[in-house]
Amino acid sequence: MSVESKGSPRQRNIKLQLEYDGTAYKGWQIQPDQRTIQGELEKSLSRLLNEPIRTVAAGRTDAGVHARGQVANFPTSSSISLGRIYSGLNSLLPRDISVGQVEEVPSEFHARFDATLRSYEYRISFTPSALENRFVWWIRCELDIAAIQHASCILVGCHDFTSFCVGAEERDSRICHISRCDWETAERGLSFHIEGNRFLRSMVRGIVGTLVQVGRQKRAPQDISRILEFRDRQRAGPNAPPQGLFLMNVEYKGTSGE
Numbered sequence: 001m002s003v004e005s006k007g008s009p010r011q012r013n014i015k016l017q018l019e020y021d022g023t024a025y026k027g028w029q030i031q032p033d034q035r036t037i038q039g040e041l042e043k044s045l046s047r048l049l050n051e052p053i054r055t056v057a058a059g060r061t062d063a064g065v066h067a068r069g070q071v072a073n074f075p076t077s078s079s080i081s082l083g084r085i086y087s088g089l090n091s092l093l094p095r096d097i098s099v100g101q102v103e104e105v106p107s108e109f110h111a112r113f114d115a116t117l118r119s120y121e122y123r124i125s126f127t128p129s130a131l132e133n134r135f136v137w138w139i140r141c142e143l144d145i146a147a148i149q150h151a152s153c154i155l156v157g158c159h160d161f162t163s164f165c166v167g168a169e170e171r172d173s174r175i176c177h178i179s180r181c182d183w184e185t186a187e188r189g190l191s192f193h194i195e196g197n198r199f200l201r202s203m204v205r206g207i208v209g210t211l212v213q214v215g216r217q218k219r220a221p222q223d224i225s226r227i228l229e230f231r232d233r234q235r236a237g238p239n240a241p242p243q244g245l246f247l248m249n250v251e252y253k254g255t256s257g258e
Contacts, residue, residue, distance in 0.1 A: 009077040013109055014085065016041075016055075017101040018070040023134045023243065024096060027063045028070075037061070037097060041072065044092040048085065049078040058111045058250040059118055062202060064242030066135065069100075069119075069249040073111040109252075117179070117251040118199060122192040122208045123244045129188070136189065137208075137244040143190070143215025145183065151214045151221035152181045152192075154228075155207065162231035164207050165200035166239070174200055174231075181207075202239055210237035 018041070026034040030042070038055060045053040058071040080088075086102045093099070124143075125136040155178050162174045180195040192208055210227065213219045219237070227235045 015073045015105045021096040022066045028060045048088040058115045065245045067247040071111045071250045119195045119249040121246045125189040148215040151224045154224040155181045163236045166202040205239040208240035213237040
């Protein structure tokens with residue numbers, strides 16, 4: 001059994017599962033003079049644990065994007081119990097951010113780099129709704145479902161997604177492995193599901209915006225292959241608006257992430 005030096009508290013690594021309505025926020029990542037999910041979370045954690053806290057997230061969601069299964073972690077020397085972290089955070093956080101799970105994990109765990117699968121859902125509605133307008137993209141005309149399903153299948157597998165990401169500042173590899181990419185009918189519209197090992201900035205919204213053009217018969221399904229080959233953002237369609245997008249789940253080796 002290891003013995004820690006007297007007066008030196010044990011450092012713990014805490015993992016959180018988060019849910020949030022991103023409408024009022026400028027995304028996950030802290031930005032100067034902007035309200036962000038990370039900013040609100042770290043402010044509440046620092047107050048609760050009485051020490052400066054810095055968090056890492058599995059996915060840095062854009063402004064206006066929501067999450068049902070975001071994962072974050074942070075180191076702390078506080079001995080406060082997991083139950084008190086759970087209840088304290090849910091008391092301190094704004095009502096549009098909540099914590100679903102709190103657990104202690106090995107010191108080497110990293111919410112972003114250890115993730116093996118990320119799942120997103122994008123929701124489209126064909127009818128207006130005063131209650132759901134913050135969580136769907138309202139499209140006035142129905143889409144050619146067969147065409148967008150065909151186009152979506154082309155995206156499954158390992159591809160360079162340069163044509164669908166925003167910003168030349170993406171320094172990492174733009175190769176992503178997509179294991180699921182399909183659509184389901186919903187009560188008022190459609191739900192798009194995509195799963196992969198990693199995603200580039202605004203990649204899902206770029207894909208949805210382009211697939212909607214296919215559904216409107218402004219592009220052929222086969223155009224998706226050529227768009228991937230060009231590796232040029234100008235070749236793809238515009239980004240779908242942020243409010244329809246949800247980070248649903250993050251998985252790690254040996255766990256389901258749920």
